[in-house]
Amino acid sequence: MSQGVALQRPRSTPFNRGRLKRLLFRLRLISGLILIVYVAMHLTNLAIGLHSLHAMEEARHVLLFPWMSWPGTALLMSAALIHAILGLVTVSLRRSLTLSRTDWVQMCLGLITPPLLLNHVAVAGILHHIDPDFRPDYTFLLSVYWNMAPKSALQQVLVVVVVWIHGSIGLYNWLILKPVWRRIGAFVTPLLFFVPILGLLGFVRGGKEALARLAADGQWQDRMRQSLDMMTAAKPTLELVQSAILLIYGALALVACGVLIWRILERQRMRVTATYETGQTVSARPALSLLEISLLNNVPHANICSGRGRCGTCLVAVMSDASGLTAISETEAQTLKRIHATPGQRLACQARLIKGSVKISRLFPFHVDAAFMRDPHGPGETLSAEQRP
Amino acid sequence: MIRPLARSIGMIGLAAMTANCVMFANAALAQQAAPQSHSEGRLLIHALHSANYRLGQLGTALVNAPAEFATVWQNASQASASTDGIVTLTYWLIVMLIGCGLEWYYWTYAASSMRVIDETLIQSAAQAFRLALRRFVLLAAGLILFTVSISGSLTFFEWPAGYENAVFTSLLLILSLRVTWLLADTVLAPGRGRFRLIDVEPRCAALWVATVVAVGMLLAISTIVGPVLEQAQAPDAAEALHILTASLGAILVLAAVLRHQYVIATGDETEHRKPPKFPVELLLPLMIAAVFGLWLVAGSLASTLLASVFIVSIIQWHLRRVIFFFWSERDFTRSPGGVTLHEDVSAIASRLAPSVALSVARYGVCVVGIAAALLAVGVPISEVENSQNAVTRFVVHLFGVTGLALVTHVAWVAVRVPIDQRIRELGPSDTHGRPNPNARLMTLLPMLRMAAGVVFGLMLVLSALWTFGVDVTPLLAGAGVFGLALGFGAQALVRDIISGIFYLAEDVFRVGEYIESGNNTKGTVERITLRTVALRHQNGPLHFVPYGSLGSVRNNSRDWSIDKFNIPLPVYVDSETVRKIIKKVGESMMEDPEISKLMLEPLKAKLYRIDPGVKIFRCKFRSAPGNQFEIRTEAYRRIEQSLKDAGIPFAAGTQVLINEATGLPQLAAPQRTAIATQSAPSEPQAPPMQQPQAQLS
C-alpha cells in the first residue's frame, strides 16, 4: 500500500534537510519533555509545602535529588539550552502566522519564559556554582521571596503559570494523538491542573510558614543574614552572568522574529493557486503548505495537530499534476504510513506548493477530532468510499 | 403608504427623544445655574459659565493628574510587592487557571461542533441565521462557564483585606472585554460573511469589531477604574482618566468612520457614484466631534443624551437595511468578497414579517434610546410616571402615543401587506381585455385597504387625543349625531354606497363584463368606485350608474351563452342529410383551435319547422360569453360552403305560388318566408364585438 509513497520518497542523502528538521523537532520534543518532568517534580515538591515546610525540605531530597546529581544537572541544562535554541529555530522556520489559538499562546509564553525565569535560575542554580558555600534550600528561598524580594516573588508566581501552560500545551498536543491517551488521558488532564494549583498553594503556605519562622527563630535569622551576605557579595558576578545570558537570548530572539517576518513578507507578489473539490479556487504566495493556503483563505481544513505532521487529518488527495508540490518528507511518509494513506494522497501541512496550481480534495471532514485520529480505522466514523479516490 | 407612516413613526420616536433630551438638558443646566434664572438669556449665560467652569476643572485635573497617578502607582506597587500582594496574585492566577482551564476543557468537546458549523454549506438566510445563533450559543456557553467557574473559585479563597477590590476590578474588566468582543464578533462576523447579522461592508467588519471592543474597553475602564481611583483619593487622576478614555474613544471612532468611508470610496471606483444629496460623509465626523465637544464643556450627562439621539437617528436611518438583511437572499458561499445583497429591497418590503419586524424594531430602538437617556440622566424610571412636571408628563404621553402608533402601524401593515400582495398576484387589470376572473377582488381590495387605512388613522388620532387627556366622548357623540344627520340628508349617497358594497360582495358584476342594468343602461364595466359603476356602451358613451339605481342587473358575460339561429332550406331536402352536414360543420369547427377554445358545445342542428316550401333548421351552439357573434359568422360561412358542396340551395326568398283559380303564376308577398328566414332572436343578443380581429383572422 505504501509502495507508491515509498516511490515518491526523496532519495536519502547523508545530509538531508527534511531529516535534519525531523531530528530537530524530535530533539525539541524530548528536551521539552525533560523540562516539563523537571518542572512537574519541582512543583510537586512545592505542593508538599501545604503540609509543612519541613516536609517540603524532606521531599526535596527525593524529588529533586536526581536533578542535583551532576548527570541530572547536565541533562537539565542541556535540555534547557537545546530547547530554548530549538524553540527559537521553530519560530524562525514558520512561513506564515496561521497558528491555532493554543499555538499562539504556547509560542508567546515560550518566548517570554527565559527573561522571567532567569532570575530564579540565577539565585537557585547558578549562585551555588559561584560560591560553593551557598546552599539554597526551600526555607531560605521562600524567606527571601516573601520577606526581602517580594517583586521577584511576584515574578516567580507568574513564571510558574507561564512555563506550566507552555509545557502542558506541548505535552497535551503530543499525547492526545497517541493511542495510550485513551488509558492515561483521564489521569493526565486533571494532573495538568492540579500540579500548578497545588504548587502555588504550597508556595503560599510555605511562604507564610517561612515568614513565621523568620520572625520567631533568632538562630535562623543569623543564618539568613549569612546567606544574604554571600548573595550580596556574589551579586555583581551574578548580574553580569544574567545580563550576558539575557543579551544573547534577546539577540537570538530578535533574529528569530526578524527571520520570521522576512519569511512572511518575502515573495508576496508571486501567486500559486489551489482548487478544492468544491470548485473553490484560492491563491497564495508560493512555498506555503497546502494547509497554510487553506487557513490563510478561510477554507475549512481539518488540522488537529496544527500542521506538525503528526495527526494526518489534513490529508488530501491530489487530483491534478503534483509537480508543483514538494516531495514527501520523512515525517510525512511516516504519518501517511500510519494512517494507511494510498498513493496520490498527501499531508496538506507538509506538502508545500512551490509553483503553478494544484487541484486537491480534502479527505477528512473539518470536524474530526483527536479521538478519531488516534484510531482512524476503529468503529465509528470512517472515510466513505467516494472520499477515498 | 407604508414608507410615510414608518417614517412618521420613526419621527415621532425621534421627536420624543429630542424633547426628552432638551428637557433633561435644561433641567441639568438649571440645576447648575442659580435658581432665580428663568429667562432664556440668563440660561445661556449660565450655560456658558458652567462650561467655563467645567473646562477649568478639566484643566486642573489634567495638571494634577500625573502627580496623583504617581502616588497611586507607588501605593499600588508597594501594596502588590508585599506578602498580601503575593498571596493575591497567586490566588488570582489560580482562579484564572481554573476558569481558563475549564473553558479549555469545554472546548475540547465543543470545538468539533464549532467546526461543523463552519463547514456547513448554507442554503438559505434562515439557515445562516440559525447557524450564527448556534455559534453564538457555543461561544457564550464557554464564556458563561468561565464566568461561573471564576466566580465560584473566587469564594474559595480568603483574600487579603483591601485587595478584593483590585481582584474584582480586574475580573470585571476581563469579563466586559470578553462580552463585548463576543457580541461584536457575532453580529459583525469578520471573515465569516455567511454568518453576518448586519449588513456591514465586509472589508470593514474586522475594523468595526476592533473599534467596538476598544471603545467598550475604554468605557469599561472609565466606569470601573475611575471610581477605584476616586476611592484611592485621586479624584483628579480619575477625571484625567475620563478625559483620556473619552478622547481616545472619540479618536478611535473617528478613525474607524474615516477608514470605513475611505474603503467604500475606493471600492466603488468601477461604478459611477452619484453625489449624495447631502454630505453624509461629513455628518458622522461632525456628530462625533459634537458629542465629544459637548462632553468637554457640559459633562457626560448632556453628551450621553446627544450621543443617544445621534445613535438612535443613525440606527433609524439604517434600520430598514439591517432588518431586511435577515430576509435577503444572499451569497452564502465562502467567497472572500463577503456577502452581497441580491434581493430587491422593495420585494422584501412587500412581505408581512419583515415589515412588521421593521416597525417593531423602529419602536424598540426609540424605546431603548429613551431608556438609555433616562438612565444616563439618573431619573428613576418608576418615578417618571407619577411625576407632576408637565414636560415629563408630556414625554410620558408621547411615549404612549408612540406605542399606539406602533400598534396601529403593525395592524395596518398586517392588513395592507397581504392585500397588496394579493393585488400584485392578480396582476394588472386590463379593462379592454377579456374579463379578468379576479376583477371583483381587484375592485374590492383597494377599497378594503382604503377603508382599513381610514379606520386605523381615525382610531390612532382618537386614542392619541385620549392619551393626552383630551376627552373624546363628546367628539364621538358629536360624530354620531353628525353621522345621523348626514345619513338622513344624504340618504341617496348612503344607499348608493351600501348597495354598491352588496353588489360587489355578491359578485354581480366585475370589471370587464358586459351588463345591462334595470334602467336600460348597458355596457362593459370599466370602473367600480365607491358610489358608481362606469359602463362603456358599445357605441362609445360611458354611463355612470349609481349603485342605488342599478336595479336588476343582466350580466351577459357570465359562464356561457347560447346562440341559436335558423336556416331555411327548400322543403324537398332530406333533413337527416342536412343534420349530418351541419353536425360535420360543428365538428370541423371544434377542430379549429382558434374557434374551439371559445366553444363550449359544438354546433348542432335540427329540423325546427316545416313551412310551405321551406324547411327551417334551427342551429345551436354554446360558447364563452361575448363571442357568439363571431362564432355565428363563422358558422354561417362554413354551413354555406358545405351546403353548396352538397348541392343544397338555400330556400329562395321568393316563391311561386300557382293560383289554382287563375292558373297564372303570381308573385306572392314573401311575408311568412321573410319571417321564417330571419334568424331566431339569438338569446341573448350579441354584445358588441370585443376582439374583432383576434378571433377570425
Ligand code: HEM
Ligand atoms: C527557555 C525558554 C523556552 C522557549 C523559548 C520555548 C519555546 C518553545 C517553542 C517555540 C516550542 C514549539 C512550539 C511549536 O511547536 O510551535 C516549544 C515546545 C515545547 N516546550 Fe518550550 N520553550 C521554553 C521553555 C520550556 C520549558 C521550561 C518547558 C517545560 C515546562 C517547555 C516545554 C515544552 C514542551 C513540552 C514543548 C512541546 C514540544 C513539541 O511540541 O515538540 N518549554 N517550546
Ligand code: FES
Ligand atoms: S495537520 Fe496534522 S498531519 Fe497535517
